Amino acid sequence: MSATAISFTGQLINLFASVILLLAFAMLAQRRVMPLINLFALQGATLFLSTLVVAVSTGQHHLYWSAGLTLVLKVIALPLILHRLVRRLYVKWEVESLINIPTIMLVGIGLVIIAFNVALPISQLSDTITRGTLGIALATVMLAFLMMITRTKAIPQVVGFLSMENGLFLAATSATYGMPMVVELGIALDVLVGAIILGVFFFQIRDQFDSLDIRHMERLKDM
Amino acid sequence: MDFFVLMLAIPLISGLLLTVVGERAWAPNLNIIASLGTFLSSALLTVGIVANGPRFAFGELFFIDSLNVFFVALTTFVGLTTSIFSGPYMKNEQEHGRLTVPRLRLYKSMFQLFMFTMLVALTTNNMGVLWVAMEAATLTTVLLVSLYRTPASLEAAWKYFILCGVGLAQALFGTILLYFAAERVLGETGNALLWTHLVEVKGQLEPTIMALSFIFLLLGYGTKVGLAPLHNWLPDAHAEGPTPVSAVLSGLLLNVALYAILRCKALADGAIHGGFAGNLMMGFGLFTLVVAAFFLSRQKDVKRMFAYSSIEHMGLITFAFGMGGTVANFAGLLHMTMHSLTKSAIFFAVGHATQKTGTQLMENIRGLMHINPLIGWALMLGTLAILGMPPFGVFASEFMILTHAMKHHPWATPILLLALGVAFAAIFGKVQPMVFGETEAKPLPHAPAITPVFLHLALVLMIGLYIPPYLTRWFNEAARMLG
Numbered sequence A: 001m002s003a004t005a006i007s008f009t010g011q012l013i014n015l016f017a018s019v020i021l022l023l024a025f026a027m028l029a030q031r032r033v034m035p036l037i038n039l040f041a042l043q044g045a046t047l048f049l050s051t052l053v054v055a056v057s058t059g060q061h062h063l064y065w066s067a068g069l070t071l072v073l074k075v076i077a078l079p080l081i082l083h084r085l086v087r088r089l090y091v092k093w094e095v096e097s098l099i100n101i102p103t104i105m106l107v108g109i110g111l112v113i114i115a116f117n118v119a120l121p122i123s124q125l126s127d128t129i130t131r132g133t134l135g136i137a138l139a140t141v142m143l144a145f146l147m148m149i150t151r152t153k154a155i156p157q158v159v160g161f162l163s164m165e166n167g168l169f170l171a172a173t174s175a176t177y178g179m180p181m182v183v184e185l186g187i188a189l190d191v192l193v194g195a196i197i198l199g200v201f202f203f204q205i206r207d208q209f210d211s212l213d214i215r216h217m218e219r220l221k222d223m
Numbered sequence B: 001m002d003f004f005v006l007m008l009a010i011p012l013i014s015g016l017l018l019t020v021v022g023e024r025a026w027a028p029n030l031n032i033i034a035s036l037g038t039f040l041s042s043a044l045l046t047v048g049i050v051a052n053g054p055r056f057a058f059g060e061l062f063f064i065d066s067l068n069v070f071f072v073a074l075t076t077f078v079g080l081t082t083s084i085f086s087g088p089y090m091k092n093e094q095e096h097g098r099l100t101v102p103r104l105r106l107y108k109s110m111f112q113l114f115m116f117t118m119l120v121a122l123t124t125n126n127m128g129v130l131w132v133a134m135e136a137a138t139l140t141t142v143l144l145v146s147l148y149r150t151p152a153s154l155e156a157a158w159k160y161f162i163l164c165g166v167g168l169a170q171a172l173f174g175t176i177l178l179y180f181a182a183e184r185v186l187g188e189t190g191n192a193l194l195w196t197h198l199v200e201v202k203g204q205l206e207p208t209i210m211a212l213s214f215i216f217l218l219l220g221y222g223t224k225v226g227l228a229p230l231h232n233w234l235p236d237a238h239a240e241g242p243t244p245v246s247a248v249l250s251g252l253l254l255n256v257a258l259y260a261i262l263r264c265k266a267l268a269d270g271a272i273h274g275g276f277a278g279n280l281m282m283g284f285g286l287f288t289l290v291v292a293a294f295f296l297s298r299q300k301d302v303k304r305m306f307a308y309s310s311i312e313h314m315g316l317i318t319f320a321f322g323m324g325g326t327v328a329n330f331a332g333l334l335h336m337t338m339h340s341l342t343k344s345a346i347f348f349a350v351g352h353a354t355q356k357t358g359t360q361l362m363e364n365i366r367g368l369m370h371i372n373p374l375i376g377w378a379l380m381l382g383t384l385a386i387l388g389m390p391p392f393g394v395f396a397s398e399f400m401i402l403t404h405a406m407k408h409h410p411w412a413t414p415i416l417l418l419a420l421g422v423a424f425a426a427i428f429g430k431v432q433p434m435v436f437g438e439t440e441a442k443p444l445p446h447a448p449a450i451t452p453v454f455l456h457l458a459l460v461l462m463i464g465l466y467i468p469p470y471l472t473r474w475f476n477e478a479a480r481m482l483g
Helices: A008-029 A033-058 A061-088 A101-125 A133-150 A154-176 A181-209 B003-021 B027-052 B066-095 B101-123 B127-145 B151-186 B195-200 B207-225 B233-240 B243-271 B276-296 B302-323 B325-357 B373-386 B393-408 B410-435 B451-465 B469-482
Strands: B055-057 B062-064
Touching: A008 A033, A008 A101, A008 A133, A008 A154, A033 A061, A033 A154, A061 A154, A061 A181, A101 A133, A101 B151, A101 B207, A133 A154, A133 B151, A154 A181, A154 B151, A181 B127, A181 B151, B003 B027, B003 B101, B027 B055, B027 B066, B027 B101, B027 B469, B062 B066, B062 B101, B066 B101, B066 B243, B066 B325, B066 B451, B066 B469, B101 B127, B101 B243, B127 B151, B127 B207, B127 B233, B127 B243, B151 B195, B151 B207, B151 B233, B151 B243, B195 B243, B207 B243, B207 B276, B207 B302, B233 B243, B233 B302, B243 B276, B243 B302, B243 B325, B243 B469, B276 B302, B276 B410, B302 B325, B302 B373, B302 B393, B302 B410, B325 B373, B325 B393, B325 B451, B325 B469, B373 B393, B373 B410, B373 B451, B393 B410, B393 B451
Parallel strands: none
Antiparallel strands: B055 B062
């Protein structure tokens, strides 16, 4: 499609989607835990704005609710919980020794290309104004996955996990204008409970290993 | 009174109640009574479904037909026997100093909530709620796996959470794609994720999207089933969690995840022609079976070994459902039932055995026959049953799967036979010295609950010798529904 054919709202949504993707790359390269959480909150805020724009332009009422849910959960509640955890666990100044950030970035670019190719046939079938963003959503999911693989500390892994959820949410709004309300509420509840359980879990891990480095946890394997 | 509502309400309320009141002397009994209540209401629900056909509940939010009522009955039955087993087992663990009072409270409340989430996953009509319930089932069991708070159990729980979380994220993406495909046909009403609506229009769903959606759903829920190469969490979670948790994970959770795949397969089959979904499942199933069979012989931990045996059987069942058709589906359902009953019985027996000997290492468990002949026999018979020896029911279902494979997919038969043979050699060779041999272990303070073990084995034996016509009719109907 030609660039002129995209409406203003469509351009706005594409802009927000690309900001989300950019933030996913920023998180991939961020080694300090506090800025990482802030980046995650920023990604949530962008997701909130993009959902809001879709809601306003399409007039879908339940999208206002999902936008509100995103704001409360991903911009306020989860970053707040993570901040508190980091302070209580005294890991505020932890720096992760990431192996070779440029290589990780290159792998990430490869993943984005794959994601766009996978999403291409679906995007062509979609008649929503947001169809271009499905590839970006899948790319965000894959980058979050890559982040989880490359991290060795517990909290960054969890941020990766939550960022993956952001990507999925973007996919839901971009392909279908959001899932039915009951499902979205359920997903939000699961994410929140999951975050709380993980919080409990962090303390158990720290008490047991004196560290949140999951490289200590490599005892269980099949020879 | 609606038995369906009762069945969902009992585990939910008793789970919350057990959280609030804490660990009292009657808490184990409450746990058993609640499980008994759940089982009885599910039994009455089953009778109603078999007599009157499928029904809805709470508008169209829940849908119960002969397929899922079968899983519901199995789930509540194993839930009941596990709660009976866990009474004395957990008391022994407490005396050994491995568990404190607050953890026992956590165990009981989470056990009931876990049952609740599984029952919701099985009976919901909404594919999105199915995902939510599967995720909730993961969350309730994470804290159960790390109940002992040992380094190994924390590691296992972390692995379980992260791997299953990532897996389920893929399943969510698959669900979003499914909704996307359905919305084009069903419109933007809230009905586009309801299975009963989806199945009516499955022929009109866009094949490209459905193919992609099914791949994501299979990978996602397949992680929870333990399909190779996504099975890494499973042996750790089974080996490091308390034995009752291993029993319900192996006997129930894997089944529920497989049920989710079966529902998705029914939709994918309608949309995509040429057996795409079936072939994918056959491939994954066969690969899982072979990988697990060869890992079996390398295990040193008894619970880990039987966890690999669960992976092996899940592979076989996935293969059976992948072949499709009434006969293979019937065999798959039968094998699922037999595996659940046998494997949980084995975990019960193994639990008592490891408590007696104080170790999970197989080379240190010797002479169970001398310590307690009942446990010795239970482990021996359970092992023979799970390995598919006649006259147990596993033989019947494996025989059906093998003959069906020979007829329709002859290329797969040598692989199946090889894997089953390797598994037999590995497991039997390790269990035999554990049961017979010399030992000097001491008796336990609380007598083990051995009834559930023999109850399960008796059922497996009965179905091996004679399947009641009632059960056959029920299985047949469920198998036909799967297409």
